[in-house]
Amino acid sequence: MPTSRLTLSSEVKYLKGVGPARAELLASRAIRTVEDLLYYTPFRYEDRTRLTRIRDLVPGQTTTVLGKVLTCGLTRTRRGKYVYDLAAAEASGRMGAVGAGLGAAGPSGSSQGAKERAASAVPGSGVAPAFALSDPQPSRKPAYAGGMIRCKWFNAIYLEKNKVFRPGQLVFFYGRVDYDPYGRGNFEIIQPEFEIVVPESESESGSEAEPEPQAATEASLQIGRIVPVYESVGTLGSRVLRKLVWGALASLDGQVPECLPESVRRKNNLMDRSSALSQTHFPDRNQPLEDLARFRTPAQVRLIFEELFNVGAGLALKRRKAKSVEAAQFRVTENVRQAIKKILPFHPTTAQKRVLKEIVEDMCSAQPMNRLLQGDVGSGKTIVAIQATIVAIESGWQVALMAPTEILAMQHYLYMKQLLRPLPYQVDVLISARKAGEKEELKKRIAQGAVHLVVGTHALIEPDVEFPQLGLVVVDEQHRFGVLQRYKLIRKGPAPHVLVMTATPIPRTLALTLYGDLDVSVVDQLPPNRTPIETRLLTEPDRARTFELIRAKVKTGEQAYVVYPLIEESAKLDLRPAVRMYEHLSRNVFPGFRLGLLHGRLPSEEKERVMRAFKEGEIQILVSTTVVEVGVDVPNATVMLIEHAERFGLAPLHQLRGRIGRGRRKSTCLLLAGEPRTEIADQRLRTMTESTDGFRIAEIDLKLRGPGEFLGTRQAGIPTFRIANLLRDEKILEWAKREAAEFVERPASSEELEAFVQLLRKTWPHRYGLARVG
Ligand code: ADP
Ligand code: MG
Numbered sequence: 125m126p127t128s129r130l131t132l133s134s135e136v137k138y139l140k141g142v143g144p145a146r147a148e149l150l151a152s153r154a155i156r157t158v159e160d161l162l163y164y165t166p167f168r169y170e171d172r173t174r175l176t177r178i179r180d181l182v183p184g185q186t187t188t189v190l191g192k193v194l195t196c197g198l199t200r201t202r203r204g205k206y207v208y209d210l211a212a213a214e215a216s217g218r219m220g221a222v223g224a225g226l227g228a229a230g231p232s233g234s235s236q237g238a239k240e241r242a243a244s245a246v247p248g249s250g251v252a253p254a255f256a257l258s259d260p261q262p263s264r265k266p267a268y269a270g271g272m273i274r275c276k277w278f279n280a281i282y283l284e285k286n287k288v289f290r291p292g293q294l295v296f297f298y299g300r301v302d303y304d305p306y307g308r309g310n311f312e313i314i315q316p317e318f319e320i321v322v323p324e325s326e327s328e329s330g331s332e333a334e335p336e337p338q339a340a341t342e343a344s345l346q347i348g349r350i351v352p353v354y355e356s357v358g359t360l361g362s363r364v365l366r367k368l369v370w371g372a373l374a375s376l377d378g379q380v381p382e383c384l385p386e387s388v389r390r391k392n393n394l395m396d397r398s399s400a401l402s403q404t405h406f407p408d409r410n411q412p413l414e415d416l417a418r419f420r421t422p423a424q425v426r427l428i429f430e431e432l433f434n435v436g437a438g439l440a441l442k443r444r445k446a447k448s449v450e451a452a453q454f455r456v457t458e459n460v461r462q463a464i465k466k467i468l469p470f471h472p473t474t475a476q477k478r479v480l481k482e483i484v485e486d487m488c489s490a491q492p493m494n495r496l497l498q499g500d501v502g503s504g505k506t507i508v509a510i511q512a513t514i515v516a517i518e519s520g521w522q523v524a525l526m527a528p529t530e531i532l533a534m535q536h537y538l539y540m541k542q543l544l545r546p547l548p549y550q551v552d553v554l555i556s557a558r559k560a561g562e563k564e565e566l567k568k569r570i571a572q573g574a575v576h577l578v579v580g581t582h583a584l585i586e587p588d589v590e591f592p593q594l595g596l597v598v599v600d601e602q603h604r605f606g607v608l609q610r611y612k613l614i615r616k617g618p619a620p621h622v623l624v625m626t627a628t629p630i631p632r633t634l635a636l637t638l639y640g641d642l643d644v645s646v647v648d649q650l651p652p653n654r655t656p657i658e659t660r661l662l663t664e665p666d667r668a669r670t671f672e673l674i675r676a677k678v679k680t681g682e683q684a685y686v687v688y689p690l691i692e693e694s695a696k697l698d699l700r701p702a703v704r705m706y707e708h709l710s711r712n713v714f715p716g717f718r719l720g721l722l723h724g725r726l727p728s729e730e731k732e733r734v735m736r737a738f739k740e741g742e743i744q745i746l747v748s749t750t751v752v753e754v755g756v757d758v759p760n761a762t763v764m765l766i767e768h769a770e771r772f773g774l775a776p777l778h779q780l781r782g783r784i785g786r787g788r789r790k791s792t793c794l795l796l797a798g799e800p801r802t803e804i805a806d807q808r809l810r811t812m813t814e815s816t817d818g819f820r821i822a823e824i825d826l827k828l829r830g831p832g833e834f835l836g837t838r839q840a841g842i843p844t845f846r847i848a849n850l851l852r853d854e855k856i857l858e859w860a861k862r863e864a865a866e867f868v869e870r871p872a873s874s875e876e877l878e879a880f881v882q883l884l885r886k887t888w889p890h891r892y893g894l895a896r897v898g
């Protein structure tokens with residue numbers, strides 16, 4: 125079998141063992157090239173150099189056991205449930221026969237690390253067993269007397285149907301070991317992961333040996349080494365993936381081109397890429413397992429660094445490019461000071477003053493501002509944006525402010541129009557719900573430069589909206605928009621200053637990567653005289669008491685929100701939909717009070733009417749869906765009841781709760797939780813009662829959900845990582861980002877930078893899923 129030389133960019137279908145079906149499976153996980161496959165890294169490792177004998181197992185321990193199948197088959201419990209039941213006998217003592225003669229060397233012989241690996245491989249390989257028992261004493265007992273292990277899989281009819289096991293097979297079982305309650309001192313593992321050992325003679329790869337001399341049979345990838353365990357790809361389990369990766373590494377034969385700049389690699393003492401890849405998949409037996417499990421071996425660290433360095437450098441380059449264009453230069457004149465003084469409704473907090481200063485400094489420089497204004501709900505970002513707006517308009521430029529919902533856009537519009545009344549500005553609003561004629565008229569006036577401030581929804585980014593003098597773009601609740609939408613608005617001006625605002629507190633690690641191309645200002649202080657919100661967790665029996673509490677509050681002149689998850693009856697979920705409950709509450713629970721209903725499917729004028737009525741106190745209790753989640757500001761509202769709170773995520777709960785606690789009076793958030801609840805839901809609710817700190821809540825949310833889910837999967841422009849994990853790798857992230865910025869600013873040579881940029885351009889969209897924008 126001739127060894128075909130593959131490169132990283134070769135398609136996986138050219139790998140041995142990959143036919144059209146497997147290629148398609150792999151493609152479903154975005155594994156298309158050899159490089160993709162090599163960056164599909166193990167999520168855990170099993171030490172199969174030292175196997176624990178069954179009789180030495182300790183209950184409660186999670187471990188790998190090698191057993192020989194005695195009996196197996198489907199059984200039924202007394203309640204009629206199917207259980208696949210397998211009994212296996214001690215087999216670790218018999219492994220010499222299978223494991224003998226297998227070297228533990230890596231697949232790519234000519235890479236740098238080969239020497240050390242050879243040294244760490246089994247001495248006298250080919251004679252001695254390639255693994256050792258944890259108990260070096262030879263056993264005097266017969267093989268099975270040390271105990272048996274029972275394995276059970278519930279409802280695993282497929283195991284029977286596919287004839288997965290048969291007596292005599294050697295199988296690795298991985299899982300938590302416990303005493304078998306029916307088995308007189310024997311052990312059991314419930315639903316273990318398993319891997320059937322393929323003896324050398326049966327191994328498919330036996331006839332298609334990989335390059336000499338490191339020939340690896342399939343069995344040698346399973347036994348006698350630290351083996352990588354992969355997340356399955358469809359029906360492709362660890363065993364197959366391991367073989368494919370091994371084959372890929374072998375066919376590259378150490379020829380993996382370095383992708384980090386050499387100067388960076390040397391300065392930071394990082395392993396070369398080729399060794400790092402092969403050591404990550406097939407670690408030397410001398411690698412500490414704890415390091416492997418924590419992803420902290422030199423090989424793993426190198427790959428994590430590489431990924432984060434590339435993103436960091438990409439963002440640094442983008443940022444440098446953005447800074448290279450000339451922006452509208454604003455000036456802070458006496459007029460500006462007077463104008464702001466005229467409209468300010470309160471004294472800004474120290475935090476507000478500080479962020480305004482940062483923003484104004486940016487806007488007065490020759491380069492366009494690209495700044496994220498982060499601040500917890502209710503921290504007062506709006507007034508900061510208004511002050512920036514005044515600077516822009518006074519300098520002779522137009523301002524566009526984009527908000528994610530019509531309700532919020534209208535609220536901003538009405539508030540700003542009223543606040544800016546003392547100033548001679550033209551303020552208008554563009555949302556798709558307005559009449560066609562009005563919109564045409566408005567667009568014409570915008571194009572003539574006759575409107576100074578345009579507030580709107582994504583209707584603003586439609587192609588026929590043209591600004592002759594767009595100097596400042598403000599995007600509120602920016603996490604609700606994709607990066608592309610943001611850029612569409614920005615492109616409407618030659619090089620406008622950009623201020624994006626978010627109330628979603630993004631944990632530091634995420635902010636560092638997501639917003640690496642943005643400068644960040646944080647409003648880390650709430651306006652004065654706020655009483656902390658009290659949050660109570662309630663259940664169905666508390667309902668009457670809950671309603672009573674709302675009645676009492678509203679009687680004193682305060683207002684309330686009652687929030688429901690869905691707007692209409694749902695066949696599947698027993699939720700109390702807003703519409704039905706609105707009627708019920710009006711008639712039976714709060715008769716004599718003025719109630720209003722708000723949900724996303726109401727016509728725009730109706731939404732506007734309801735919001736205004738609530739704002740003016742005409743409506744006392746607003747029954748609503750989550751449309752009130754972002755931005756809505758009615759300081760007199762001091763109670764919020766969230767029904768079916770267990771169904772909401774932490775971020776929406778925090779945002780919703782942010783609608784109250786906006787005035788001086790004490791606010792109360794009532795979380796009414798239904799049944800059944802998951803453990804995670806309970807954790808979320810507990811978190812809500814324990815903290816009102818958005819950053820703390822976001823950190824917990826991130827831990828509960830993981831970065832992908834936290835951000836809403838695959839929002840355009842968010843890098844997806846293959847090996848880096850932002851929760852685990854915060855330190856490496858900071859390190860890599862620092863090095864990336866340093867490299868872009870002061871590369872060892874311009875050739876090195878140029879070569880790196882070329883490489884990054886090729887891999888950027890594919891590897892990080894980042895659209896090339898700007
Ligand atoms: P967010 O940051 O969530 O957008 P807002 O800008 O809506 O917050 O402000 C929340 C509330 O606090 C508003 O009612 C606003 O008028 C008020 N507010 C903001 N800054 C101050 C301040 N410095 N002093 C008093 N009230 C303030
Ligand atoms: Mg806001």
